[in-house]
Amino acid sequence: MTVKQFEMISIKELNFSYPKKPSLCEGLNLQLEEGKVIGLLGMNGAGKSTLMRLMAGLLKPVSGEVNFGIYPTFDRAVPFLNQMIFVPEKVSVPEFLSVKEYVGVYKDFYEGFDLDKLENLLVEFKIVGDQRISNLSFGQQKKLQIAIGLSTGAKLMLFDEPTNGLDIPSKSTFRKVLSGSLQEDQTMVISTHQVKDIENLVDQVIVLDEGMIKLHADLAELENEFVFSQAAKAPEGAIYVESHLLGAQYIARQFESVGDLGGSPDLELLFNAVIAGKLTGEFLSTQNQVTS
Numbered sequence: 707m708t709v710k711q712f713e714m715i716s717i718k719e720l721n722f723s724y725p726k727k728p729s730l731c732e733g734l735n736l737q738l739e740e741g742k743v744i745g746l747l748g749m750n751g752a753g754k755s756t757l758m759r760l761m762a763g764l765l766k767p768v769s770g771e772v773n774f775g776i777y778p779t780f781d782r783a784v785p786f787l788n789q790m791i792f793v794p795e796k797v798s799v800p801e802f803l804s805v806k807e808y809v810g811v812y813k814d815f816y817e818g819f820d821l822d823k824l825e826n827l828l829v830e831f832k833i834v835g836d837q838r839i840s841n842l843s844f845g846q847q848k849k850l851q852i853a854i855g856l857s858t859g860a861k862l863m864l865f866d867e868p869t870n871g872l873d874i875p876s877k878s879t880f881r882k883v884l885s886g887s888l889q890e891d892q893t894m895v896i897s898t899h900q901v902k903d904i905e906n907l908v909d910q911v912i913v914l915d916e917g918m919i920k921l922h923a924d925l926a927e928l929e930n931e932f933v934f935s936q937a938a939k940a941p942e943g944a945i946y947v948e949s950h951l952l953g954a955q956y957i958a959r960q961f962e963s964v965g966d967l968g969g970s971p972d973l974e975l976l977f978n979a980v981i982a983g984k985l986t987g988e989f990l991s992t993q994n995q996v997t998s
């Protein structure tokens with residue numbers, strides 16, 4: 707018998723378009739398992755935010771399914787909503803409230819809300835809790851929303867471009883607070899086109915292009931199958947090469963890398979290879995499947 711890891715999000719044969727707009731995706735299928743931090747990558751307009759909003763139940767599929775466990779997300783059933791947090795790219799926080807009052811709304815809604823964690827995160831982000839939200843800058847409001855999101859204990863965390871609008875120290879604070887902050891039954895999807903911001907943070911990447919999932923991969927699995935490296939000259943048979951003044955950055959299959967073990971996947975190189983159509987498909991580990 708094969709016991710699969712719990713499927714947090716299951717998207718089947720999804721078709722979606724905005725009213726009076728051409729189709730954004732047709733027949734899209736995607737399964738997200740629990741316990742993963744997933745980078746959702748794509749160029750401007752690829753549909754990352756739209757896919758996130760479909761997962762959050764804010765948009766209705768034209769046809770097909772987007773489910774969280776047994777719940778179609780667009781039904782916005784309470785057992786789904788209090789297991790999910792969506793932090794949009796442009797946060798909209800009610801300015802008439804104080805930080806404490808705003809936090810109270812989330813604390814009451816999410817059963818597993820961790821107030822101690824939130825207080826620590828606010829210290830990390832240098833946000834004082836007893837002030838009015840109208841006193842916070844846009845970047846500070848975004849950090850407040852991120853801190854709240856991480857403290858909800860929600861099983862599904864959808865963060866759309868979380869690092870956009872953050873200053874450089876806050877980006878590294880974001881990286882610091884995120885690494886190791888997730889429990890095994892939580893899944894986080896982070897959409898971005900700034901791949902450097904999520905390097906070494908994510909377990910999986912999804913590359914969305916022209917409404918299609920061009921790549922869905924565990925980074926560990928990619929590392930097993932491919933070498934990401936640089937050299938004066940790329941090896942014969944490298945599947946993707948970027949030439950630079952001092953040599954070449956390349957992706958090669960393990961058996962063609964002539965002893966070069968390479969390093970962990972360079973997300974920018976990976977992204978470019980996917981967009982160029984040189985590395986596409988599904989590379990998912992089977993280690994989460996228990997066979998008895």
Ligand SMILES: Nc1ncnc2c1ncn2[C@@H]1O[C@H](COP(=O)(O)OP(=O)(O)OP(=O)(O)O)[C@@H](O)[C@H]1O
Pocket residue numbers: 724725727730748749750751752753754755756757899
């Ligand atoms: N509310 C809307 N109404 C109509 N069209 C929309 C709406 N929101 C997005 N679109 C269109 O859908 C497409 C995908 O947009 P989306 O915001 O999902 O892409 P994205 O990958 O998140 O882009 P970016 O990286 O620039 O944020 C774009 O062509 C956009 O113009």
